[in-house]
Amino acid sequence: MPELPEVEMFKRYLDATSLHQRIADVDVRNAYILKDVTARELARGLKGRRFESSRRHGKHLFVRADDKLWLRLHFGMTGSLEYFKANGQTPRHTRVLFIFTNHHRLAFDDQRQFGQLELLKDVDEFLKKRALGPDALNLELGGFRKMLRKHRGAVKSILMNQQLIAGIGNIYADEILFRARMHPATEISRLGDKALTKLFRATRYILKKAIVAKADVNQLPKSRLLPHRRKGGKCPRCGRKLSTAKIGGRTAWFCAQCQKQRS
Numbered sequence: 001m002p003e004l005p006e007v008e009m010f011k012r013y014l015d016a017t018s019l020h021q022r023i024a025d026v027d028v029r030n031a032y033i034l035k036d037v038t039a040r041e042l043a044r045g046l047k048g049r050r051f052e053s054s055r056r057h058g059k060h061l062f063v064r065a066d067d068k069l070w071l072r073l074h075f076g077m078t079g080s081l082e083y084f085k086a087n088g089q090t091p092r093h094t095r096v097l098f099i100f101t102n103h104h105r106l107a108f109d110d111q112r113q114f115g116q117l118e119l120l121k122d123v124d125e126f127l128k129k130r131a132l133g134p135d136a137l138n139l140e141l142g143g144f145r146k147m148l149r150k151h152r153g154a155v156k157s158i159l160m161n162q163q164l165i166a167g168i169g170n171i172y173a174d175e176i177l178f179r180a181r182m183h184p185a186t187e188i189s190r191l192g193d194k195a196l197t198k199l200f201r202a203t204r205y206i207l208k209k210a211i212v213a214k215a216d217v218n219q220l221p222k223s224r225l226l227p228h229r230r231k232g233g234k235c236p237r238c239g240r241k242l243s244t245a246k247i248g249g250r251t252a253w254f255c256a257q258c259q260k261q262r263s
């Protein structure tokens with residue numbers, strides 16, 4: 001499921017391929033992923049314009065077509081982008097196709113269809129309406145500690161709460177907690193300044209390194225949790241079998257030895 005590092009990769013991909021090309025047409029193959037916009041409105045809004053720049057906030061990607069017109073992309077569980085030549089093979093689960101005048105196309109491919117495309121007038125207004133927290137890579141230590149001190153609950157649920165910090169999902173929350181050596185169910189109010197600082201540093205480190213690795217699990221060092229995060233997987237630190245637990249409705253993977261629960 002695309003989290004901050006994956007969406008950052010999509011941003012860079014779109015920036016490198018699809019900016020400044022005139023949009024000849026928008027072909028909606030499946031309107032299910034359109035949010036508050038019809039296929040006709042989407043095509044009418046974008047036809048003749050160009051994507052000029054983009055901006056990412058958490059797991060959302062916003063592409064500017066005009067001062068008052070932005071396309072919002074959310075990748076849901078299986079969303080991705082593919083830019084290809086007009087005579088090339090259209091990706092199998094293409095839901096929306098942006099057709100450029102340069103004989104290239106950009107496909108929004110999404111097998112499971114949890115993704116969303118929407119037209120917006122104002123990005124900041126959208127962020128406010130959704131009450132999204134600051135982007136996980138835009139947080140300062142002071143703000144991070146202040147915000148976390150105001151909340152109660154399992155540290156993993158807090159990290160994944162988009163209204164507090166935008167961009168972290170199930171996978172990277174586990175990776176961050178593994179690095180910080182914290183049990184995912186740790187009550188946030190039990191963490192003092194030192195522990196919160198450690199958590200903050202782990203958050204930045206893991207997200208930044210994931211971007212450097214192009215959000216590709218095969219490029220991550222074996223000392224990370226992700227390459228071992230599966231049934232029978234062993235802790236890369238101590239060799240003990242990894243544990244799972246349901247926290248905040250999602251399956252957490254962790255090492256019960258290296259990430260002891262504080263009591």
Ligand SMILES: [Zn+2]
Pocket residue numbers: 235236237238239240255256257258259
């Ligand atoms: Zn361990």
